[in-house]
Amino acid sequence: MVEGTTGQSLDWDAIFAAVDARQDVFLARLRAIIRVDNTVPPGRHYDRLVDLIAPQFEAAGLTTERVIIPPDLIAAIPLPLEGDRVNLVARRAVGKPPLTIYAHMDTVPVEEHWDYDPFGAELHDGRIYGRGVADMKGTIASLLTALDVIHDLGLTPVWDLTACICTDEEIGVYPGIWHLAKLGYVHAPVLCMEGSQDPVLRLGSNGSVDVTITVVGESCHSGANYNGINAIEEAVPIMVELLALKRDVESRRSALPLAPAPNAPDHLRPMFNLDIIHAGVKSNIVPATCTLVVNRRFIPEERYEEVEGEIRAAVERGQERSRAKAVEVSFMKAYPAYYQSADHPLANKLVAIMKRLHGYTDADFHRTGSGGSTDMANVAETIGTDQIATVGLGRQRESRAHGANESVRLSDALAHIKELVYLFCAPENE
Numbered sequence: 543m544v545e546g547t548t549g550q551s552l553d554w555d556a557i558f559a560a561v562d563a564r565q566d567v568f569l570a571r572l573r574a575i576i577r578v579d580n581t582v583p584p585g586r587h588y589d590r591l592v593d594l595i596a597p598q599f600e601a602a603g604l605t606t607e608r609v610i611i612p613p614d615l616i617a618a619i620p621l622p623l624e625g626d627r628v629n630l631v632a633r634r635a636v637g638k639p640p641l642t643i644y645a646h647m648d649t650v651p652v653e654e655h656w657d658y659d660p661f662g663a664e665l666h667d668g669r670i671y672g673r674g675v676a677d678m679k680g681t682i683a684s685l686l687t688a689l690d691v692i693h694d695l696g697l698t699p700v701w702d703l704t705a706c707i708c709t710d711e712e713i714g715v716y717p718g719i720w721h722l723a724k725l726g727y728v729h730a731p732v733l734c735m736e737g738s739q740d741p742v743l744r745l746g747s748n749g750s751v752d753v754t755i756t757v758v759g760e761s762c763h764s765g766a767n768y769n770g771i772n773a774i775e776e777a778v779p780i781m782v783e784l785l786a787l788k789r790d791v792e793s794r795r796s797a798l799p800l801a802p803a804p805n806a807p808d809h810l811r812p813m814f815n816l817d818i819i820h821a822g823v824k825s826n827i828v829p830a831t832c833t834l835v836v837n838r839r840f841i842p843e844e845r846y847e848e849v850e851g852e853i854r855a856a857v858e859r860g861q862e863r864s865r866a867k868a869v870e871v872s873f874m875k876a877y878p879a880y881y882q883s884a885d886h887p888l889a890n891k892l893v894a895i896m897k898r899l900h901g902y903t904d905a906d907f908h909r910t911g912s913g914g915s916t917d918m919a920n921v922a923e924t925i926g927t928d929q930i931a932t933v934g935l936g937r938q939r940e941s942r943a944h945g946a947n948e949s950v951r952l953s954d955a956l957a958h959i960k961e962l963v964y965l966f967c968a969p970e971n972e
Contacts, residue, residue, distance in 0.1 A: 723921050
């Protein structure tokens, strides 16, 4: 047994060897988690996954509580959802400062062709394949295995641990962690297990809003098109104005730097994408409606109200040159923008263990903003903190999160377990 009393130097080589010895346990646990289909929408089977993992938290010495989001709050999400939004809170109190650990259960859908079963968590050539192994159900298996090691070796955490395993991050609007933060379950600092094991220190993220623009025309026979109003054609002046706004928006820059990457700017920028268009049913029918979805990512320096206002103004300018019978505009704000600090004790411990396990040096670490959006913005806003540390499972350039053949290295998964044990149990002076 490795003793873990306060102030005592721990034998990390022995602790890490205990992690490696649990490789098969981790893989079996991960496969069981990945096999529960929590793709969203519709986000079914949250209760099934909680039924699977709650006893495992309890076996590691944590108490558990299920928190179901009231249906009237979920109704704010304009997507086809099914099933209860069941969130799990697991806690171990040892009279120490609080630490909240966060992971989400949901994944994006499986749409492309895969070479491996997306719900199999199969191991091939040192990589584990499956939807959610990187983003971010794999971290739930890592967390449970880390807690097993702590429990079995008799280690004492230097924090009061609260694990929040939550719903609906991949769609936003009202994610489970936001609900838990509002109810007082979430306390700073927060360890967000989303991201990667690359040497990056996140400084904040863009916010995100989807804008749905529906142009209404009038259908008729294509052979007598003078009797109708072609919704696609009358959407063009609006798209012209939106593309002009895109050029203006994407010329802006945040004060937050971006880690070096091919084709990336030096600093975080807003993004404006015309992402989805639906119109028409048959070539001999003039289309009666054309629906366009714009995804707008906004930097922390931008005010959301101004983001919405300039899009409405662009649509109105285009509508002035359009014969559309009507134009409808709606906004689905997924996440706000936010800042997080890279200079607090948890973040400093994260750097120390990443250097030890991955061989990074101080010069390797980049402080960076993120063009993605996250429910950590809701947490930061609700509890008033920037003390968030981010380390996930996998590598951004190879894990293919959200893509076909999503995968992580088995060696990185074992390293992630070690990272967590260190973050939870290492005294400040180590």
